[in-house]
Amino acid sequence: MSKTAEQILSDELLIPQPKEPLAHPMEGYLRTDRLPHIWCSTCGIGTVITAFIAGLQKSGLERDKVGVVSGIGCSGRAAGYLQLDSFHSTHGRAIAFATGVALGNPDMKVAVISGDGDIAAIGGNHFIHAARRNMNLAIICINNFNYAMTGGQAGPTTPESANASTAPYGAYEYPFNLPFLAESSGAVYVARWTSLHVRRVTNAIAEALVKPGFSFIEVIAPCPTLYARRNRLGSGLDLMRFYHDNAVIDHNADTRDIDIEYQKKIVVGKFVDKEKPTFLENKDAVLSAKLGDKYIPYKGA
């Protein structure tokens, strides 16, 4: 059998070949032809995607009853790597697209995996209004404190005094406190974790996927190439060590008091978990009370 050019090259350079042809247990949920992914070494987004797949397996939902929508940005690529009904939408409009998917398929749970810039800045209006309506969505916001894909510009969550490419002398805007924003807008499930808390993130995603209504999970992830480099914080591994030392788990914390300050303690936990009728339940209840038999609730195509 003749060797391919790649094999000859690797034999010459003595590059070790992978021994096991065994499949990764999550391979069925991944578009493996797209791997390895584009995310930088020590970036936290890949860990969150692993946690998402594990949470999906744990939730027991059928694969064709779950959709994933993502916007633009580093974490926006998540939809492209997941072997599910997934959709890579326009910038900031992930929640708007997901609202449409959720209304068109009432028995489907739609998860939005996107970044802080996509969800809280350009998509901030969609975010607060989907939370106000209590749409049946699970929002997973991967927060890396800057716009990483476009070069590290300061975003809505950049902590005060942190360096960014549009804030070379330190950011001087007040950042968003995303769990407080979500809770005050009406979300029924609000949690914040870091990408180091893989088991907690997995459990939170499993709970959010089976919870009817608007759930919001903020996952703080290291950005080694821009946020950490510009602020001289080392690699993503150093940021993981920082989360290990500085993340304080407090499930009963008031979301008003959990602002993130630059390189200070990060309060994490499950802050809100309550029951509230969803948008479709309210709509069906009100319209069938007013219209009686004339109203036929939409149950999906």
Place this chain on the structure above:
Amino acid sequence: MAYWRAPLDLKKVEVPHGDIHINIEHCKGCNFCVEYCPREVLEMSVEFNRKGYHYPNVLKEGACVNCNLCEMICPEFSIFVLEGKTRHPEADEVIKGKEKS
């Protein structure tokens, strides 16, 4: 954890075991698995993979207890652990002073 003598129920205790599989070509050398393995089973290689990153090697064969933390924390889907045969620990492994480093 080490004891001063072999526990009486040593024969009843079963230690789970995991078989570690590493897809070195997907690895980007982030070190998470080496750093966070609770049994310190892994070490970073001296060699490079095709993309020029160091990748993890199994340092202590048989010490993995199938906790799956490396699989969960790996951002590249490149390390995974499959459940192996459980085994009974040897008395030497648990007695103080005799445990393997």
